[in-house]
Structures are given as structure tokens and as C-alpha cells.
Amino acid sequence: MDVETLAKYSKLHAKPPGLSLQYGTAGFRTKAENLDHIMFRMGLLAVLRSKQKKATIGVMVTASHNPEEDNGVKLIDPLGEMLAPAWEEHATCLANAEEKELLPILNAICQKEAVDLQNDAFIVIGRDTRPSSKKLSQSVTDGVSVLGGQYQDYGLVTTPQLHYMVCCRNTHGGYGTATVEGYYQKLSKAFVELTKQATSQRDGHICLKIDCANGIGALKLKEMERYLLAGLAVRLENDGTKGKLNHNCGADFVKVHQKPPVGLEMKPNERCCSFDGDADRIVYYYTDATGQFHLLDGDKIATLISTFLKELLDKAGQTLTFAVIQTAYANGSSTSYLKETMKVPVHCAKTGVKHLHHKAQEFDIGVYFEANGHGTVLFSKAAEDKIRHQAKEEKDNLKREAAKMLENTIDLINQTVGDAISDMLVIEAILALKNLTIPQWDAMYTDLPNRQLKVKVADRRVINTTDAERRAVTPPGLQEKIDELTKQFRLARAFVRPSGTEDVVRVYAEADTQKNADKLAHQVSLAVHQLAGGVGE
Ligand code: 16G
Ligand code: ZN
Numbered sequence: 146m147d148v149e150t151l152a153k154y155s156k157l158h159a160k161p162p163g164l165s166l167q168y169g170t171a172g173f174r175t176k177a178e179n180l181d182h183i184m185f186r187m188g189l190l191a192v193l194r195s196k197q198k199k200a201t202i203g204v205m206v207t208a209s210h211n212p213e214e215d216n217g218v219k220l221i222d223p224l225g226e227m228l229a230p231a232w233e234e235h236a237t238c239l240a241n242a243e244e245k246e247l248l249p250i251l252n253a254i255c256q257k258e259a260v261d262l263q264n265d266a267f268i269v270i271g272r273d274t275r276p277s278s279k280k281l282s283q284s285v286t287d288g289v290s291v292l293g294g295q296y297q298d299y300g301l302v303t304t305p306q307l308h309y310m311v312c313c314r315n316t317h318g319g320y321g322t323a324t325v326e327g328y329y330q331k332l333s334k335a336f337v338e339l340t341k342q343a344t345s346q347r348d349g350h351i352c353l354k355i356d357c358a359n360g361i362g363a364l365k366l367k368e369m370e371r372y373l374l375a376g377l378a379v380r381l382e383n384d385g386t387k388g389k390l391n392h393n394c395g396a397d398f399v400k401v402h403q404k405p406p407v408g409l410e411m412k413p414n415e416r417c418c419s420f421d422g423d424a425d426r427i428v429y430y431y432t433d434a435t436g437q438f439h440l441l442d443g444d445k446i447a448t449l450i451s452t453f454l455k456e457l458l459d460k461a462g463q464t465l466t467f468a469v470i471q472t473a474y475a476n477g478s479s480t481s482y483l484k485e486t487m488k489v490p491v492h493c494a495k496t497g498v499k500h501l502h503h504k505a506q507e508f509d510i511g512v513y514f515e516a517n518g519h520g521t522v523l524f525s526k527a528a529e530d531k532i533r534h535q536a537k538e539e540k541d542n543l544k545r546e547a548a549k550m551l552e553n554t555i556d557l558i559n560q561t562v563g564d565a566i567s568d569m570l571v572i573e574a575i576l577a578l579k580n581l582t583i584p585q586w587d588a589m590y591t592d593l594p595n596r597q598l599k600v601k602v603a604d605r606r607v608i609n610t611t612d613a614e615r616r617a618v619t620p621p622g623l624q625e626k627i628d629e630l631t632k633q634f635r636l637a638r639a640f641v642r643p644s645g646t647e648d649v650v651r652v653y654a655e656a657d658t659q660k661n662a663d664k665l666a667h668q669v670s671l672a673v674h675q676l677a678g679g680v681g682e
Contacts, residue, residue, distance in 0.1 A: 146262060146292065148248060155247055158185035158284055162243075168228075168236040170497040170645035172219025174208050177277035180216050184281045185379045186239045187218050188268070188288020189251065194232060195266035195294060197258050202266075203311040204289075206282045206303050207273040207423040210358070211396035213390040216277050218285070225312035225320075225561025227499040228370060231258075265292035269314065269323075273305035273361045273423045274385060299325070303361050303424035305564030312561045320560075325368065333372035335556035336570045338549075340376060343577035349373045350380050353573065354417045356406045358395030359385040362424035362565055369566065373557050377573055382409045396421040396428045396518045401597075403440055405430065416576075416583045420565040426518040427565040429572065431583045439587050444471065445480035446572060447514035448589055450522060451489055453575045454510060454554070460547035461535060465509035465528050468529070470494050470501045473614045473640050474516040477655055481592040493613040498562065499581050519563035524555050550578075593636060595655035596666035603678040605643035614642045626672040634661045652678060 160182040166173050168336035173183050195202040203221030211473065220228040220236070228236070235254045242250045255262065269291045272278035282298065287415075289296045299310060306328055313323035321331045344420045357363035363384035370379075383394045383406060396407035396419040398669055405411055406419055411432050414456070418429045429441040451469050458465060468490040469483050475493070483491045494500040498519055505511025509528035514520025536552040557574065559567040576586065602608075609619045623641070631637045637653040650673050654666035673679060 146249075146251070148329045151248065151251075151291050154185065154287055155244060158182045158287065159244065160242075165241045166237075168233040168240065169211065171458060172205075172217050172228075173236075173240065174211060174215060174217035174646065176214060177208075177216035177281065180218070180277075180281055181284050182219055183240050184284035185288040186242075186247075187236065188285040188290075188294075189292055190232070190236055190239055190254075190267040190288075191220055191268045191285075192289055192292040192294035193235075193251070193254055193258070193260050194220065194222075194228075195268060196262060196264040197260045199264055200267075201311055201314040202268055203307050204268055204270050204282075204285050205307045205423075206271070206278045206285065207304055208275065209273075209304070209423045209425070209658050210391050210395055210421040213275055213392070214277075216275055216281055218281070221308055221311045223311065223315045225308040225315075226502060227562075230499075239282045260354050266292065267314070268294050268296040269299060269307065269310050270296055271304070271310075274301060274359075274364070275302070275390060294353050301361060301364060302373075303365050303564070303566065305425050305559050305562050305567065306365065308561035309559055309564075325365075329369045329372040332557055332559075332567060332570060333369065333376070335572055336373065336377050339553035339574045339655040340577050343574070343580075352416060353417065353569075354380045354382055354409060354411070355569070356383045356394050356399070356417065357381055357385065357408050357418040358398075358406075358422050359383045359388045359390045359392065360395070360420065360422040360424065362420035365424065365566065377570070383407075395419055396426040397581045399430060399440065400428050400442060400517050404438055405432070414582065414584055416550045418569060418572075421518070424565040426564045427568050427572075428518040429485060429583065429586075431587075432586065439584075441583070441587055442476075443514035443518045443520050444476050444592075445587065445589070446518070446568065447471070447512050447520060448479055448482060448487075449575055449586055450571060451476065451483065451512050452487065452589075453579070454512070454522070454551070455487065455489065455546045457551050457554070458510075461532075461539075461544050461551060463531065463535070463548070463551075465531070467510045468492055468505070468508045468512070470504045470513035472496050472501065472513060472515050473642070474653060476516065476592045476595060477636065477638055478590045486590075493615065495614050496642065502562075504514045514563075518565075521560060522554075522558045522569070523560055524558075550614055569668065593655045593657070594659040594662040595653065596659075597664045598652040598666050598670045599644075599647070599649040600641075600652060600670050600673045600677075601648075601680050602650055602673065603680055605677075607677050608641060608650055608673075610642050611641075615640050617641055620676050623672060623676045627669055627677065630665060630668045630672065634665050637661065637665055639665055641669060641673055 208217035318320035535548035
């Protein structure tokens with residue numbers, strides 16, 4: 146380690162005194178002006194991680210669906226997955242070190258994690274379209290260079306594209322070619338192959354409107370269009386030419402407000418979807434002939450994809466373990482539908498992609514989605530091999546065709562992380578193949594009315610949960626109170642958890658009617674306020 150250079154550059158990316166930030170559920174996130182030192186230091190940390198793993202590590206500069214003034218950063222581990230929890234702690238520690246502690250902390254990490262500084266390091270960097278992102282990503286490269294790491298800056302990419310690059314590089318091309326062209330080619334080839342047998346009419350008229358949240362998704366979809374040729378007719382709205390990033394639009398806005406984004410004209414029953422600001426989430430929606438808005442969130446997407454995969458597995462005669470992973474936010478109707486109608490095992494994981502991803506890895510095929518629209522499908526190596534083998538060698542025509550479709554689905558899905566572009570193509574392919582309209586898809590089950598609220602408390606850490614966040618163990622008496630309230634409503638369920646991204650406690654309730662869901666959520670909020678040190682109203 147060249148101590149002098151480190152000290153010199155570290156001063157150029159000085160930490161505002163007293164500022165303390167935490168590597169949260171999705172990395173660091175705060176106002177862009179407070180992030181320069183974090184970026185530099187995450188460049189340093191990425192080099193250590195890369196040297197330890199002897200693998201390419203990714204650094205993505207984005208704050209996803211947050212307002213444009215915010216920014217953030219997260220590290221991507223070798224197979225394209227989220228950073229390991231132990232290193233999240235190192236990240237927080239490094240981020241909050243005062244200038245003179247920086248070197249000792251770097252040394253401590255090296256020692257604890259047995260990092261051999263003689264190893265090479267290679268980092269790939271990407272960024273979203275925020276005005277602050279370019280400069281911040283240059284601070285990352287400064288950090289990488291100071292510790293002698295090599296890097297490739299992919300510039301403007303979606304978050305899932307960078308995850309894909311990391312995986313491609315560390316599998317030496319096994320997962321795909323580590324370029325944006327490689328990504329487009331892989332996905333569009335799989336999409337065109339998969340939809341070959343679709344009978345529905347897609348003759349050039351617009352069949353899908355996409356709200357791009359004025360973010361990176363618009364740029365990347367424009368680049369991708371020529372690869373898909375006539376395979377899919379889309380119209381891009383909120384493409385960043387007029388509006389502000391995530392402002393009154395995007396997947397998070399639509400999910401939270403349960404209404405269409407601005408800047409998108411919807412005709413009755415027209416299929417629409419929204420990406421979030423870094424294109425790792427997607428939700429679908431439409432308005433019916435009476436003007437009523439219908440949201441098809443991550444739960445509906447998981448159900449559609451699971452149905453499709455289950456049918457193909459049955460046709461192919463493959464006996465592979467299959468499960469759907471949800472969080473406590475999954476609508477109760479979706480869980481019952483999956484369990485009782487589709488007879489698939491459903492598991493509940495804690496909020497945050499890494500928890501769902503981890504659980505999904507336990508199965509041959511694991512479909513995971515958060516209700517907010519982040520999700521994907523994981524195929525074990527063994528399952529993938531079996532399917533690819535069958536697609537080639539199977540003598541029975543019907544079985545072979547089903548295996549081929551499964552194979553194309555594997556190639557179409559971004560297995561590293563939830564990916565709005567890839568998920569959209571999977572959904573569009575399934576709708577085309579099954580000849581389903583969006584109201585027909587929506588009719589698979591009816592969501593239970595639900596309500597989410599936030600409560601401000603003095604210290605949200607007083608709330609501790611268990612059972613995948615479905616039950617509160619502290620403060621004393623809170624869970625008993627929630628149970629008592631829930632009992633008063635039909636088909637009711639409620640839980641509370643401290644947010645991992647905001648200084649609030651989140652409350653979720655569902656019940657037989659909207660009025661009851663609202664009432665239950667309100668009463669649970671009052672209980673939180675009383676028992677967990679609520680502040681203000
Ligand atoms: C982050 C998570 C998302 C989760 C959300 C919960 C990743 C990449 N993103 O955005 O999965 O749903 O946080 O936020 O893990 P909350 O803790 O504030 O409710
Ligand atoms: Zn996102």
C-alpha cells in the first residue's frame with residue numbers, strides 16, 4: 146500500500162467531519178453532496194474485496210428510486226450477487242473512519258479477511274443518469290487506482306446490467322459476454338426463440354407502454370430496440386427528455402400511490418409498466434373500461450412466471466424442486482393462490498434482495514419477488530444442466546420443445562438480480578405464448594385490500610422482529626396488541642418492522658375491505674407510537 150498517495154488522495158475526498166453513514170439494505174444512500182468520500186472509500190474497499198476473492202467486483206453508483214438529488218453506491222460480489230454481510234460492516238466502518246483512522250482500518254480489514262495485497266484487483270463500475278453520478282463514479286476510480294486496482298468503467302448502465310457484467314467476467318464468459326451488446330444479444334436471442342410459437346397478433350402496433358421513470362431504463366431500451374427487431378412493439382414514456390428522475394413516475398411511485406405515473410396516457414385495458422430509476426424493479430398496470438386502476442405488482446409477476454415454469458416442467462416431465470420466495474409484504478391472496486391453487490411451496494424471507502436471493506438458492510428453481518417489483522428466478526447448476534441436456538437429447542418431441550422453452554427462459558432471465566428489462570421480456574413472452582391479456586392475467590387472483598403506513602419513533606431499533614419480520618419480539622406488549630387488533634377483522638394480517646432505508650417504522654395491514662385495512666393499519670400505528678416511543682403526530 147502506498148501510504149503517501151493514499152493520504153494525499155484521501156484528503157482530496159475528505160469526509161465531512163462528524164458525518165456518519167451506514168451501508169444499508171441497498172448500500173449507502175443520502176444526498177449526493179455528502180457522498181464523495183464514500184465513493185472514494187468504496188473504491189478502496191472494492192479493491193480489497195477483489196484481491197481477497199481473486200475476482201472482479203462491481204461498484205454501482207445509483208440511488209434507485211430515490212429523488213434525483215440523492216445518490217448512493219453498492220458493491221457487487223463475484224457472481225453478481227449482493228455484497229456479503231461481513232463486508233457490509235467493513236464498508237460502514239471504512240465510511241465513518243476519520244482521516245487518521247483510514248489506514249489502520251484498511252489494515253485491519255486486510256488482516257481480518259486475509260487479503261493478500263500482492264493479488265491483482267479488477268473492478269467494474271457503472272452509474273445511473275443522475276447529474277451527480279459521473280463525478281461520484283470518478284471518485285470511485287480514484288479509490289481503485291490508489292490501491293493499484295485495474296478497472297473498467299461501463300459508464301451509464303442499469304444496475305442489473307452491471308451485475309450481469311460482474312457475473313460474465315467471473316465465469317469467463319460462461320454467463321454471457323461482458324459488454325452491453327453481449328447483454329442485448331443474449332436476451333434478445335432468448336426472447337425471439339422463446340416467442341417463436343406465440344400466436345397472438347403483435348404486428349407492429351404498440352402493445353406495451355413503458356414508464357421509464359426518466360431514468361437509465363429509457364436509454365438502454367432505446368439501445369436494445371434494434372436487437373429485438375419486430376419482436377416487441379413498445380412505446381417509451383418518461384424517457385428523461387422532459388421530466389425529472391423518479392418524479393411522479395416510476396415503479397415505486399406507482400406501487401406506493403397505487404395510481405398511474407404522470408406523462409402516460411392510458412387507454413382502457415392497455416398494458417403498461419413502470420421501471421424504477423435504475424431499472425431493477427418493474428410493475429405492470431392498466432385501467433379498465435370504468436376507469437378503475439389495476440396494479441399488477443411483484444406478487445402477480447411471481448405468480449405468472451411460476452405458473453408458466455410449472456407448466457413447462459410438467460410438460461417436460463422434469464422433477465425439480467421448485468419454490469416461490471416472498472416477503473411479509475406479499476399480498477395474502479397471492480400466497481394462498483400459490484399454495485392452494487398452484488400447489489407450490491412458498492417461503493417468506495426478510496425484506497431486501499439478498500435475503501430472498503439466498504433462500505431461492507436452496508431450490509433447483511427458486512422464483513423470488515418482492516411486492517415492490519424486484520425479483521428474478523434462480524436455476525441451480527444441476528437444474529440448468531438437466532434442462533439444457535434434455536433440450537438437445539430428448540427424443541419425445543413435446544418434452545423436447547418444453548425443455549427448449551425452459552432453456553430459453555433461463556437465458557432470458559437475469560439470474561444475478563431483479564432486472565426490469567429482463568423481467569419485462571419474460572412477462573411479455575409469457576403473455577404472448579399464453580395469449581393472455583392484462584385483465585386476464587390480473588384475474589388469476591384478487592388482491593386483498595391493504596395499507597402501508599410509516600410511524601416516526603425516537604429510535605427504530607427498539608423494534609426487533611422474528612419469523613421473517615412477521616412478528617415483533619420487542620418492545621414488550623406490541624405483538625400482543627397487534628394480535629388483539631388483527632383478531633377484530635376478517636382475513637386480516639398486520640406486521641411492523643423498522644425500515645432499512647429510512648428513519649421510520651413501517652406498518653402493513655391487510656383485511657377484507659379497504660376500510661378495514663385502513664382501520665387496522667391506523668390502529669397498529671397508534672400501538673407502535675405508544676409502545677415504541679413515537680415522536681410527533
Ligand atoms: C431496498 C432493497 C429492497 C427493499 C427495500 C426496503 C435491495 C437491492 N433493495 O430498496 O429490496 O424492498 O430496500 O426498504 O435490496 P425499507 O427497509 O425502507 O422498507
Ligand atoms: Zn432500483
